[in-house]
Amino acid sequence: MDQSALLAVLLTIVTASTPLLLAALGELVTERAGVLNLGVEGMMVMGAVAGFAAALTTGSPHLGILAAAAAGALLAVPFGVLTLNLVANQVATGLALTLLGLGLSGLIGERFVGQPGVRLQKLQIPGLTDIPFVGPLLFGQDILVYLSIVLAVVVSWVVFRSRTGLILRAVGDNHASAHALGYSVIRVRWAAVLFGGALSGLGGGYLSLAYTPQWIENMTAGRGWIALALVVFSSWLPSRLVIGAYLFGAVTILGFFVQGLGVGVPAQLLSSLPYIVTIAALVVISTRRGRARADTPACLGQPFVPDR
Amino acid sequence: MSASVTAEAGAGRGEAETSEFLVEARGIVKKFGAFTANDQVDLAIRPGEIHALLGENGAGKSTLVKMLYGSLQPTAGRIFWKGEPVVVTDPGRARDLGIGMVFQHFSLFEALSVTENIALALPNASDMNALAARIASVSRDYGLPLEPRATVADLSVGERQRIEIVRCLLQEPKLLIMDEPTAVLTPQEADQLFLTLERLASEGCAVLYISHRLEEVKRLCHASTILRHGKVVARVDPSKETAASLARLMVGADVHAIRPKHARVAGPTRLYVDQLDLPANGPFAVALQKVSLELRAGEILAIAGVAGNGQSELFDALSGERRVDRAGAVVIEGEPCGHLGVGERRELGAAFVPEERLGHGAVPAFRLSENVVLTRDSIFADAARRLLGFLDFRAADETAARVSSAYDVRKGKPDPEARSLSGGNLQKFVVGRELDRKPLVLVVNQPTWGVDAGAAALIRQALVDLAADGAGVLVISQDLDEIFEIADRIAVISRGALSPGYDAHVMTLEKVGLLMGGAHGGSEAIEGALKLREADGRAY
Ligand SMILES: Nc1ncnc2c1ncn2[C@@H]1O[C@H](COP(=O)(O)OP(=O)(O)OP(=O)(O)O)[C@@H](O)[C@H]1O
Numbered sequence: 001m002d003q004s005a006l007l008a009v010l011l012t013i014v015t016a017s018t019p020l021l022l023a024a025l026g027e028l029v030t031e032r033a034g035v036l037n038l039g040v041e042g043m044m045v046m047g048a049v050a051g052f053a054a055a056l057t058t059g060s061p062h063l064g065i066l067a068a069a070a071a072g073a074l075l076a077v078p079f080g081v082l083t084l085n086l087v088a089n090q091v092a093t094g095l096a097l098t099l100l101g102l103g104l105s106g107l108i109g110e111r112f113v114g115q116p117g118v119r120l121q122k123l124q125i126p127g128l129t130d131i132p133f134v135g136p137l138l139f140g141q142d143i144l145v146y147l148s149i150v151l152a153v154v155v156s157w158v159v160f161r162s163r164t165g166l167i168l169r170a171v172g173d174n175h176a177s178a179h180a181l182g183y184s185v186i187r188v189r190w191a192a193v194l195f196g197g198a199l200s201g202l203g204g205g206y207l208s209l210a211y212t213p214q215w216i217e218n219m220t221a222g223r224g225w226i227a228l229a230l231v232v233f234s235s236w237l238p239s240r241l242v243i244g245a246y247l248f249g250a251v252t253i254l255g256f257f258v259q260g261l262g263v264g265v266p267a268q269l270l271s272s273l274p275y276i277v278t279i280a281a282l283v284v285i286s287t288r289r290g291r292a293r294a295d296t297p298a299c300l301g302q303p304f305v306p307d308r
Numbered sequence: 309m310s311a312s313v314t315a316e317a318g319a320g321r322g323e324a325e326t327s328e329f330l331v332e333a334r335g336i337v338k339k340f341g342a343f344t345a346n347d348q349v350d351l352a353i354r355p356g357e358i359h360a361l362l363g364e365n366g367a368g369k370s371t372l373v374k375m376l377y378g379s380l381q382p383t384a385g386r387i388f389w390k391g392e393p394v395v396v397t398d399p400g401r402a403r404d405l406g407i408g409m410v411f412q413h414f415s416l417f418e419a420l421s422v423t424e425n426i427a428l429a430l431p432n433a434s435d436m437n438a439l440a441a442r443i444a445s446v447s448r449d450y451g452l453p454l455e456p457r458a459t460v461a462d463l464s465v466g467e468r469q470r471i472e473i474v475r476c477l478l479q480e481p482k483l484l485i486m487d488e489p490t491a492v493l494t495p496q497e498a499d500q501l502f503l504t505l506e507r508l509a510s511e512g513c514a515v516l517y518i519s520h521r522l523e524e525v526k527r528l529c530h531a532s533t534i535l536r537h538g539k540v541v542a543r544v545d546p547s548k549e550t551a552a553s554l555a556r557l558m559v560g561a562d563v564h565a566i567r568p569k570h571a572r573v574a575g576p577t578r579l580y581v582d583q584l585d586l587p588a589n590g591p592f593a594v595a596l597q598k599v600s601l602e603l604r605a606g607e608i609l610a611i612a613g614v615a616g617n618g619q620s621e622l623f624d625a626l627s628g629e630r631r632v633d634r635a636g637a638v639v640i641e642g643e644p645c646g647h648l649g650v651g652e653r654r655e656l657g658a659a660f661v662p663e664e665r666l667g668h669g670a671v672p673a674f675r676l677s678e679n680v681v682l683t684r685d686s687i688f689a690d691a692a693r694r695l696l697g698f699l700d701f702r703a704a705d706e707t708a709a710r711v712s713s714a715y716d717v718r719k720g721k722p723d724p725e726a727r728s729l730s731g732g733n734l735q736k737f738v739v740g741r742e743l744d745r746k747p748l749v750l751v752v753n754q755p756t757w758g759v760d761a762g763a764a765a766l767i768r769q770a771l772v773d774l775a776a777d778g779a780g781v782l783v784i785s786q787d788l789d790e791i792f793e794i795a796d797r798i799a800v801i802s803r804g805a806l807s808p809g810y811d812a813h814v815m816t817l818e819k820v821g822l823l824m825g826g827a828h829g830g831s832e833a834i835e836g837a838l839k840l841r842e843a844d845g846r847a848y
C-alpha cells in the first residue's frame with residue numbers, strides 16, 4: 001500500500017469513527033446518571049436531517065451543527081417527560097423514540113432527498129496541514145473530529161474528577177441515597193438526558209454534514225445501536241469508548257478496503273468483523289484488571305419515585 | 309448536662325412566641341394505606357438536648373424521623389423549626405435547615421469510595437485529597453476509623469455504619485438524627501461516639517437518638533419519648549428509669565430472660581472448616597488465613613470480633629458466596645463443599661443469614677412470600693413440578709405467614725414488600741425464614757441487628773432451641789452480651805485469623821479482648837464493654 005492510499009484509509013477511519021464516538025459519549029453520560037435511552041438511533045437520525053436542512057437553507061455548515069445538536073436534544077425531551085416525570089418504562093420509551101425519530105426524519109427529509117448538501121470544511125492551517133502525511137491527519141480534520149476528542153477528554157475529566165461528575169455517578173449508583181442527601185435526582189437525570197440527546201444529534205449531523213454530505217432516509221444505518229453497545233462494552237469509561245469507537249471504525253473501513261482489493265473473503269464475514277473485533281478487544285481490556293467489578297451504574301434503567 | 313425535659317413539654321404553645329425548642333412536631337399522623345404508622349405524635353427537642361426516641365420494632369420511630377428529615381410527608385400534623393412552621397418537602401430542605409440524619413438502612417453509594425460518599429454530603433468539599441486526609445484523621449478522633457480510599461461495596465455493615473456516622477458529624481448539623489447508630493458498633497466504638505455526641509450537645513447541637521440498647525440510652529440521653537403502636541405512650545427522663553422499666557413502657561409487658569438450655573451433648577460434626585485461606589478481594593479487604601473450626605450438633609459457636617476483621621469474608625466463604633478451589637476446606641454434614649455454591653450447600657441442610665438484611669438477606673421490592681421462595685425454591689415443588697420449573701406460591705404464602713406469626717413480624721398488610729417492613733421486623737423475618745427450615749447447620753451474621761429487647765430474646769431463644777434440637781449454630785456477632793448469653797464456645801476473629809473456640813464458661817471478657825488484640829482498639833473495646841457492664845450492675 002503506498003502512502004497516499006494509506007493516508008486515504010486513515011482519514012476515512014477518522015470520519016467513520018467520529019459519529020460513533022459523539023453519540024456514544026452522550027449515551028455514556030446519560031447512562032452514568034442511571035437512565036437507559038435506547039433512542040440513540042432516532043436522535044442521531046433527527047440530528048442528521050436537521051443538520052442537513054439547516055446547512056442547506058442557511059448555507060452555513062456551522063449552523064447545521066448547532067441545529068443537529070438542538071434536534072437531538074429536542075427529541076430527548078419527550079423521552080425525559082415520559083420516563084423521568086411520568087415514570088414510563090425506559091426501554092419501551094427508548095425503542096419508541098427510535099421509531100419516532102426514523103419516521104419523523106423521513107417525513108421532514110423527503111424534499112431533501114437527492115439534493116447536494118453543504119460540506120463541513122476541513123481545517124487548513126498553512127504550514128502545518130501541508131506537512132506530508134501527518135499534516136492532513138493531525139491538522140486537516142473538520143472541527144467535529146477535534147470536538148469529539150476534546151469532549152471525550154472533558155467528559156472523562158468531569159465524570160471522574162469533578163463534583164458534577166460525582167453527583168452524576170451517585171445518582172446512577174443509588175438514586176434513593178442521592179435523594180436522601182438532598183440532590184434532585186430528576187433534575188440531574190434531565191440534564192444527562194438532554195446532553196445525551198444533543199451529542200447523539202451531533203453524531204447524526206456529522207453523517208449528513210461531513211461523512212456523506214447529503215440526506216438519505218435512515219442514513220444512520222444502525223450506528224445508534226453500535227454506539228449503545230460501545231458504551232456497555234467500554235464499561236462506561238470514556239477512554240475505552242475512544243478505543244472502541246476507533247477500533248470499530250478502523251475494522252469497518254479496512255473491511256471495505258480488503259473487499260475493494262478483491263481478496264477472496266466472504267463479504268458477510270468482513271462485515272461482521274468490526275463487531276467481533278470490537279467486542280473481543282473491549283472484553284479483553286475489561287477482564288484484564290485485577291478483579292471484575294460490575295461498573296454498570298446500579299440504578300441503570302430503574303425509574304425513580306421518591307417515597308412520600 | 310442540661311436539666312432534663314419532662315412530660316408534656318412543648319404541647320400547646322403559641323406559634324408567634326419564640327420557641328425554646330429547636331424542633332417541634334405537633335399532631336403528626338402518617339398513614340400507609342389503611343395502616344397508621346404514626347398517630348397524633350408530638351415531639352419537642354431543645355438545642356443541646358440528647359433526646360431518645362424509644363419503642364419496639366414497628367412502633368413508628370423511623371417513620372417519624374423520616375418525616376422530620378423530609379423523606380416522608382406526614383398525612384397530618386405540623387413541624388416547627390425554631391418556633392416557625394416549616395414544610396420539609398424533601399431532604400434537601402431539611403439539610404438547608406441544618407438537619408443531618410444517620411439512616412437505619414444506610415444511604416451510601418456502593419460503587420463509590422468512602423471519600424466520595426462523604427464528599428457528596430459536604431457541598432463545599434472540592435479537594436478530594438485534602439478531604440481524604442481529613443476523613444482519616446477525624447474518623448480516628450471520633451473512634452470510628454475509616455479507610456478513605458476503600459470502596460463501600462467491599463465494606464461490612466459495621467464499617468458502613470461508621471461512614472454514615474462520620475459523614476453526618478462532618479456536616480455539623482444543628483439537629484442530628486441517629487436511627488440506631490450503635491446496633492452494629494462495638495462497645496468501644498459506641499463509647500467514643502457517646503463522647504462525641506456529648507461534646508456536640510454541649511456546643512448546642514440537638515440529637516434525636518433511636519436505639520434498642522436501653523443501657524446506653526440511660527447513660528446518654530437527657531429526655532425521651534416512647535412510642536407504642538404509633539402513639540406516644542410516655543415521656544420520661546431515662547436516667548431516672550431502669551432498663552427494665554423503660555422496656556416495660558415500650559412493650560407494655562415484661563421482657564423475659566432466655567430459658568437456660570440443658571447441658572450440651574457433643575453430637576456429630578455438622579460443619580468443619582479446615583485451614584481455609586481466602587484472598588482479599590480488594591485492596592482494603594481482609595484475607596482469611598488458615599481458618600479452622602469445628603461445629604458439632606447441639607452447640608452454638610459464637611465468633612466475636614471488631615467489624616472489618618474478616619467476618620464478612622468468613623460468612624461468604626461458609627455460605628458459598630465465595631468459593632474456594634479446595635473442596636475439603638469447608639465440609640458440611642461430611643460433604644466437602646468448598647467449591648459448591650450457596651444453593652448446593654443449602655441442599656446439604658445448611659442455612660445462612662447474612663448481616664445486611666435489606667438488599668442481601670431480602671430483595672427490597674419483593675413480597676415476603678417471594679423472598680421465602682428465594683432461599684427455599686427446592687423444597688416447594690414436588691419432583692414433577694420442579695422438573696417443569698413451577699413454584700408453589702401457596703406454600704410460599706403459608707410459610708411467610710407462619711414465619712411472621714412465629715417470630716412476631718409486624719407489618720401493615722398480609723404480604724407486604726420487604727422494604728416496607730421496619731428494620732427490626734425485617735430482621736426477625738430473615739432470621740425466622742431460615743430457622744423455619746429447621747436446618748442442620750445455621751450460619752448467622754449479626755442475628756439481632758436492630759431488633760428490640762423482646763424480639764432479641766425471641767431470636768436468641770430460637771437459636772438456643774435450634775441447637776438443643778441437634779443443629780450446629782454458628783453466630784457471628786459484635787454484641788458481646790449476646791455472645792455470652794447464648795454461646796457454648798467462643799472464638800475471636802482478628803485480621804482474618806480465627807482463634808480456637810474456647811468453652812464459654814472459661815472465656816472472660818478480658819480474654820476476648822486479648823484475642824481481639826491484633827485488631828484496632830481491641831483492649832479498649834473490652835474496657836468499654838466492662839464499663840458498660842458496670843453501669844449495668846451485672847458482672848460475669
Ligand atoms: N413504606 C411503607 N409502606 C407501608 N408500611 C410501612 C412503610 N414504612 C413503614 N411501614 C410500616 O410502619 C410501621 C412502622 O415502621 P417503622 O420503620 O417506623 O418502625 P420502627 O419503629 O423504626 O421499627 P424498628 O425498630 O424495627 O426499626 C411498620 O409496621 C412498617 O411495616
Ligand SMILES: [Mg+2]
Nearest residue numbers: 370412730731
Ligand atoms: Mg426503624
